Amino acid sequence: MKLALDGLRILDLADEKGMFCSRLLGDMGADVIKVEPPGGDPLRQRGPYLGEVPHPGRSLNFWHLNASKRGITLDIESDEGKEILKRLVVTADVVVETFPPGYLDKLGLSYHDLSKVNPRLILASITGFGQTGPRKNFHCDDLVASALGGQMYLSGERDTPPLKPYGQQSYHIASLFAAIGILLALLSRRFSGRGQYLDLSLVEATAAVTEHVNIRYHDEGVVAKRQGSLSWSGAFRAFPCRNGYIMLSLFRNWETLVEWLLSEGMEQDLKQEKWRHEETRRLNLGHIASVLERWTKIHSADELCQRGQLMGFPWAKVCSPKHVVSNPQLKERRFFTPLIHPELGKKITYAGAPYKFSKLSWRIFKPPLIGEHNDEIYQGELGLSAKKVHALASRGII
Amino acid sequence: MKAALDGLRVLDFTWVLAGPYATRILADFGAEVIKVGSRHIPGSDEDSRTGYFNTWNRNKLSVSLNLSKPEARDVALRLAGISDVVVENFTPRVMANWRLSYEQLKEIKPDLIMVSLSGMGHTGAWQNYVAFDATVQALSGLTYLTTFPGRPPLGVGCAHADHVAGLVAALALLEALEYRSETGEGQYIDISELEALTSLLEVAVLDFTANARDLAPEGNSNPDFAPCGVYRCQGDDRWCAISLSSEEEWQHFCGVLGYPAWTKDTRFATNSERVKHSTELDRLVEGWTINHTPEEVMNLLQGVGIACGVVSDAASLAEDPQLRERGFFTSVEHPVLGKVTFDTTPVKLSETPASFYRPAPSLGQDNDYVYGKLLGMTKKEIASFTEKGVF
Numbered sequence: 001m002k003l004a005l006d007g008l009r010i011l012d013l014a015d016e017k018g019m020f021c022s023r024l025l026g027d028m029g030a031d032v033i034k035v036e037p038p039g040g041d042p043l044r045q046r047g048p049y050l051g052e053v054p055h056p057g058r059s060l061n062f063w064h065l066n067a068s069k070r071g072i073t074l075d076i077e078s079d080e081g082k083e084i085l086k087r088l089v090v091t092a093d094v095v096v097e098t099f100p101p102g103y104l105d106k107l108g109l110s111y112h113d114l115s116k117v118n119p120r121l122i123l124a125s126i127t128g129f130g131q132t133g134p135r136k137n138f139h140c141d142d143l144v145a146s147a148l149g150g151q152m153y154l155s156g157e158r159d160t161p162p163l164k165p166y167g168q169q170s171y172h173i174a175s176l177f178a179a180i181g182i183l184l185a186l187l188s189r190r191f192s193g194r195g196q197y198l199d200l201s202l203v204e205a206t207a208a209v210t211e212h213v214n215i216r217y218h219d220e221g222v223v224a225k226r227q228g229s230l231s232w233s234g235a236f237r238a239f240p241c242r243n244g245y246i247m248l249s250l251f252r253n254w255e256t257l258v259e260w261l262l263s264e265g266m267e268q269d270l271k272q273e274k275w276r277h278e279e280t281r282r283l284n285l286g287h288i289a290s291v292l293e294r295w296t297k298i299h300s301a302d303e304l305c306q307r308g309q310l311m312g313f314p315w316a317k318v319c320s321p322k323h324v325v326s327n328p329q330l331k332e333r334r335f336f337t338p339l340i341h342p343e344l345g346k347k348i349t350y351a352g353a354p355y356k357f358s359k360l361s362w363r364i365f366k367p368p369l370i371g372e373h374n375d376e377i378y379q380g381e382l383g384l385s386a387k388k389v390h391a392l393a394s395r396g397i398i
Numbered sequence: 399m400k401a402a403l404d405g406l407r408v409l410d411f412t413w414v415l416a417g418p419y420a421t422r423i424l425a426d427f428g429a430e431v432i433k434v435g436s437r438h439i440p441g442s443d444e445d446s447r448t449g450y451f452n453t454w455n456r457n458k459l460s461v462s463l464n465l466s467k468p469e470a471r472d473v474a475l476r477l478a479g480i481s482d483v484v485v486e487n488f489t490p491r492v493m494a495n496w497r498l499s500y501e502q503l504k505e506i507k508p509d510l511i512m513v514s515l516s517g518m519g520h521t522g523a524w525q526n527y528v529a530f531d532a533t534v535q536a537l538s539g540l541t542y543l544t545t546f547p548g549r550p551p552l553g554v555g556c557a558h559a560d561h562v563a564g565l566v567a568a569l570a571l572l573e574a575l576e577y578r579s580e581t582g583e584g585q586y587i588d589i590s591e592l593e594a595l596t597s598l599l600e601v602a603v604l605d606f607t608a609n610a611r612d613l614a615p616e617g618n619s620n621p622d623f624a625p626c627g628v629y630r631c632q633g634d635d636r637w638c639a640i641s642l643s644s645e646e647e648w649q650h651f652c653g654v655l656g657y658p659a660w661t662k663d664t665r666f667a668t669n670s671e672r673v674k675h676s677t678e679l680d681r682l683v684e685g686w687t688i689n690h691t692p693e694e695v696m697n698l699l700q701g702v703g704i705a706c707g708v709v710s711d712a713a714s715l716a717e718d719p720q721l722r723e724r725g726f727f728t729s730v731e732h733p734v735l736g737k738v739t740f741d742t743t744p745v746k747l748s749e750t751p752a753s754f755y756r757p758a759p760s761l762g763q764d765n766d767y768v769y770g771k772l773l774g775m776t777k778k779e780i781a782s783f784t785e786k787g788v789f
Binding site: 002004005020024028046047048050051052060061063064111128129130132133134135138139140141143144145146147148149150151152153154155156157160161162163164165166167169172173174176177178179180181183184185186187188190191192194196197198199200201203204205207208209210211212213214215216217218219220222223224225226227228229231232235236238240245246247249309312313314315316317318319320321322323324325327328329330332333335336348349350351352353354355356357358359360 | 399400402403415423427448449450453500518519521522523524527528529530531532533534535536537538539540541542543544545546549550551552553554555556557558560561562565566568569570572573574575576577579583585586587588589590592593594596597598599600601602603604605606607608609611612613615616617618620621622626627628629630635637638639641643700703704705706707708709710711712713714715716718719720721723724726727738739740741743744745746747748749750
């Protein structure tokens with residue numbers, strides 16, 4: 001099986017806001033070179049760590065974002081570092097970066113500068129607010145992007161503060177958009193012969209995945225508010241079971257659901273004619289929920305889900321990571337992928353890539369150690385002598 | 399300059415959000431996306447007058463085609479024959495029952511690329527599970543992990559899984575197009591929404607597979623820095639998000655607050671001390687933010703280089719000056735609804751930008767163009783099929 005992006009070469013200068021972009025493309029076969037400052041990217045200093053041992057080669061966050069990449073170190077602020085970067089740009093198709101707007105310009109490494117070196121270069125910039133506008137110099141992280149992107153306001157309960165989704169979602173979403181933008185640029189490069197510049201903002205990427213929020217406001221003037229696990233249309237809500245929670249639908253196959261409760265004597269007044277009307281149920285969700293909760297609490301989540309799915313209910317267990325890893329469907333589809341970490345003498349199980357192509361495969365390999373491929377790339381590919389590489393390292397250029 | 403996907407034709411059987419979100423990107427960047435729907439098939443007759451439909455389906459064309467009629471299949475095959483891509487997000491049996499599987503479509507168009515986007519994927523024991531965004535979020539771990547310690551699982555307050563699936567499908571499709579540009583070969587792509595979302599949560603997966611730790615939810619707290627969180631501000635349900643990330647920022651933060659006595663407390667002397675005492679620290683910080691609007695807090699703290707943002711609701715987003723400057727929202731004129739406003743795209747390409755030129759189509763709006771001009775049917779044939787309920 002072939003790799004979709006075999007032959008594509010990417011220089012990744014991004015921090016955690018944009019590292020996932022080239023991870024996505026690396027999994028599909030691109031040759032991604034992660035360029036870290038000498039001493040390694042700061043993300044290596046953040047946990048969680050393998051075995052809870054803080055170490056730059058054991059950061060799980062760094063692993064997730066930088067699998068399928070080779071790694072070099074380079075100080076791009078030094079004159080020699082800039083020259084080396086430009087040499088690397090000559091044979092690169094894509095550069096991904098997340099520096100504050102203006103930083104690369106000041107170094108003489110703007111898109112304008114780099115496209116002179118390589119007119120076919122695609123430069124993707126991911127920043128909090130974008131390269132233009134009154135807030136372009138504002139600082140940003142995932143918490144702030146979720147807030148300003150209109151996403152945080154929607155999550156949580158009425159009596160809690162607004163809640164940020166788990167897992168740096170703004171970084172992942174922006175990275176997905178960036179990867180899409182890069183592919184669009186690659187496709188158009190086939191007829192134009194030239195690269196182009198891609199300007200992406202975390203806040204816009206987040207605002208772009210808020211589903212009903214902007215629609216209901218522009219359509220009806222409604223400002224969506226947080227309401228716990230109840231979905232905005234009232235269709236789904238999490239219910240407590242004997243152990244854990246189940247995500248139940250409140251509107252599908254209502255009569256069948258009531259029959260089930262009835263068979264256990266738990267239906268209370270739900271058998272009444274009035275509850276057969278969806279609108280009535282919608283207006284009295286509190287009551288429906290309390291009756292259902294009495295019932296779910298005496299069952300296990302697994303039991304309800306298994307029986308429920310057989311009866312056509314679109315229910316699911318609310319899974320913790322432990323359950324996710326043992327999900328039979330994910331296992332059957334060979335979604336999880338063990339990667340060898342020779343430096344640890346271990347195999348670590350990663351999530352896989354979420355595509356099954358009939359003619360293409362994905363391949364994931366372990367993330368790089370700090371400067372792991374310095375020799376391979378500086379000596380092997382750029383032709384620098386071992387002496388030169390050693391000298392650059394001793395001066396902190398690499 | 400030509401649009402990035404100029405000349406690309408997509409036959410679009412998708413509906414609701416995940417699938418249309420993927421094909422929307424293609425349409426925004428110049429592909430001719432032909433939605434196939436039917437008045438006669440439940441679920442396939444989405445109301446084109448809703449804001450929801452209009453947001454996800456701008457820039458697309460629409461034909462009506464009733465696939466429960468025997469003649470309709472031939473028309474579908476002819477449409478596939480002039481298309482580069484077919485996209486669908488039904489449960490696995492649907493296209494198979496219509497005899498429009500990849501194997502069959504490939505006979506007509508050997509280099510066709512077909513994308514199937516479904517909850518659980520097209521293989522495996524769960525392939526026919528009925529899955530919605532809420533259930534995918536639940537199965538992925540995101541619902542469980544998105545809550546405050548001690549609270550029931552809450553999840554994201556919108557269809558995050560559907561958006562992620564749409565983005566993953568669009569990316570996969572573009573990669574297959576790139577491969578086809580190189581080799582001339584099409585193929586079939588099977589995307590599982592569950593896998594798409596779970597792949598973003600890999601850190602939690604790794605914490606379990608590598609550390610045997612079943613990660614517990616952490617709310618808004620940050621184990622590495624403090625103060626870092628969401629703080630109540632002046633006004634009704636108004637909040638700001640503040641994220642410090644260095645000792646230097648803490649000094650600036652204290653300066654903005656006017657160096658109140660509590661900032662000199664030894665419990666807050668270093669970042670690690672502040673993290674240890676974050677509950678108490680957050681209470682004190684909120685004692686300050688509560689006297690300011692979130693906009694004031696944001697501007698004061700950003701002014702000294704600290705990441706801070708208003709927790710925006712829909713009204714704030716609509717008036718956000720940065721989003722306005724960036725052209726995040728736009729409107730087009732809809733023949734029935736009048737002006738329709740929707741989000742554009744965060745993907746800002748310098749040479750081949752997106753364009754927003756067409757509202758979402760009504761069902762069958764482009765029958766004459768697609769069946770007449772593209773497939774070469776006569777007006778009589780189209781009228782006959784329409785009368786027979788095939789269109």
